[in-house]
Amino acid sequence: MTSVLPTPDLLYLLAGDPAELAETVAGIQSADLADTLNRLPPEAAGKVISALPFDVAVQVLDQPELDRRAELFETMDTAVASTLIEAMSADQQAEIFRQLGKVERARLIKTLDQPTREVLTFLLQYPPNTAGGIMTTEFVGVPARWTVDESLRYINRVGRAKETVYAIFVLDDAGGLMHVVSLRELIQAERSQIVALVGDQRDPLSVGPLVDREDAARLISKYNLLAIPVVDEKKHVMGIVTVDDVIDTLLEELTEDVQKFGGMEALDAPYMQISFWSMIKKRGGWLSALFLGEMLTATAMGYFEHEISKAVVLALFIPLIISSGGNSGSQATSLIIRAMALREVTLRDWWRVAMRELPTGLALGVLLGIVGLLRILLWQKLGFYDYGTHFILVAATISCSLIGVVTFGSLAGSMLPFLLRRLGFDPASASAPFVATMVDVTGIIIYFSVAYVILRGTLL
């Protein structure tokens, strides 16, 4: 189904006849060629690209799946590099320039032709996580007074250089967006008809350049669009975000969200390719922060050292109790993070969510409390372990603590994403380890408070 050329073959061809290389690569999809190049060291990959037929080289470089694109350009001859960049699509040019080092960027931009330089400067002003940051300027716009026939002939002429010809933007005399016509509607319309009268006459959906790219993706997905126009305040079309940008965006966000939820910075690179020190940096930061937070458990435990020495049996259940709180918190957080991302839940729903999580947490706490109670009584009766004369009171302590800790965990875990969003942070930073750390400290305090109430006068 997919055909990745084995690396040695490619290198062998490189040494030989250029015509043979051209013929071989003509049968391969650009995305597969990118896969093959990803397995070569950057210098070798750079050489292969320089040796490829020009069109094929441009197509391969246009693949976001090609790794280390900026690096590849750095290894190439400047003249070759700038000719290739000029032929690439505008959004991919911008993407590569974002990855280039400052020096290299300044050096390369000077060698580009005037139009490319202008588009690049224009696109690079938008942050990469915005609609402006992923848009491309290669869209088809036609004046409203043109006929269908004129429009189709125009598309035939310029179509090759455009990212998509399936969404056509009908513009008024001032260049403002009037509506969007699909190619499907255009080819089904009367040839002599004016495009202003073809297709859906409703106000078209559009986004501003600074709208979050995820929101642009959500609109494309919700309204089943092939592209959404990015417009300025005067409704001038600045560019378009296409459906394949959306998929790339979604896949990237998916990876980032899961990594963040795992309690680390997003890697922004394939696992197998990231360097040892970047890995340590991305993981060590959060791990140390969580460690410092978790140190509060040692402090909290310090206050109860006397109780522990009097009733060592209490220590046995500390991991069980705090982890149950962390687990229920982690469940609640994952639910709310996704509900927020899908806009099922917004900031002002916090109270409704709290009123759902409180009974849910309580019910789950009672469930675990009963299991915990049975476990201790059973072990005692069967003689697996001796929890002492007051084993019933110990069991009651564990059981009540579980109810308290699981309820608190569910509530705290569900409220944390709201709190983070309220403070202006990404709610997805509320990772499972973050929640667990927060609940651990409180869990210890709940546990020993319950123990103090139930066991005072007997064990304590």
Add this chain to the structure above:
Amino acid sequence: MTSVLPTPDLLYLLAGDPAELAETVAGIQSADLADTLNRLPPEAAGKVISALPFDVAVQVLDQPELDRRAELFETMDTAVASTLIEAMSADQQAEIFRQLGKVERARLIKTLDQPTREVLTFLLQYPPNTAGGIMTTEFVGVPARWTVDESLRYINRVGRAKETVYAIFVLDDAGGLMHVVSLRELIQAERSQIVALVGDQRDPLSVGPLVDREDAARLISKYNLLAIPVVDEKKHVMGIVTVDDVIDTLLEELTEDVQKFGGMEALDAPYMQISFWSMIKKRGGWLSALFLGEMLTATAMGYFEHEISKAVVLALFIPLIISSGGNSGSQATSLIIRAMALREVTLRDWWRVAMRELPTGLALGVLLGIVGLLRILLWQKLGFYDYGTHFILVAATISCSLIGVVTFGSLAGSMLPFLLRRLGFDPASASAPFVATMVDVTGIIIYFSVAYVILRGTLL
């Protein structure tokens, strides 16, 4: 930008003039109309749909964003329901029939016309998570001997009833798939040209009906396709999976993955809509399983009760140490789950991953070990806490345990997804709480073993 009609307005219009209702809804996007209907009780929504102009009703019902679609049909008159279903697109028909109860399904399918019934029976044989399960049968196929002109006229005639006209499948005399032409290529070609000679002549990408829908999504994304054909063994096109199915699939998987990683069953419904008992069931199952696993910590701690009673100071650091192992494990797991989902890492890479995680875990362990060491020495020197005469040995115990636990956590966390996949489970079931539970028990054993070695003869 998006215009959701306030619910009372819609109900008001419903009571009044049908023409007025038709005019109002004509200005609204189907996806927004679906949003409005989602806020009504099913009976009211069913009534609104029955009152809508037929075309609008079909478009709204075709929106996967419309909740409770099966339920809506159950509230409708059977004759109305079957006319609406017949006009819907095939993949959405199948989706709704999958959600219907057995009785309702049998009742409704009998009322449909012959062609609809046949397509439905055909589509329903594929599981919902396969390419066959999300494909639609409404694609454009043309015989290879047709000219461009004939093909375009055919598209004009049948286009309205097709899911997409942008990918056209060129078929040989036996009906087998030869290649795919885009509408873009078709309109740019000479009118008298034979379609067999237009566009990319390479073997087209395709999938079998039982391929995982995520794999179909990945191909569409990788090769920037608008649709991928689903073919049988004889290369006959059975249907197509389009790019908007892919986005829906990706968003669904994203939500499922985050929820599973949070340590629960995927909800399969919006957070605010799921019933209390479904919620308890989805969360209580895993929570109880994790609780039973975590009980092993109490068992493990039981073995060290004697040590704890001799050196209570050791108990203070238990939460700190086991949570550090859990956190590093959760990081490693989230990395590997994503790397596997993106096919960056496959089953046979386990050894390479282990050889990456071992030094990474060691380095992270040393980092936390140093922080932990400094914390204890500092608190002792500054008089915040008295860890006793042997505080240096205690600090050394904590430090060495952290190195061991974090290294083990990273290694275990990264290997768990491999183990699950090897055993035939979804690697994404390796949730953060699952890893934490696994590492907690081992963490206790590592901690007390290190303590035994370092503190024997002094505290122990």
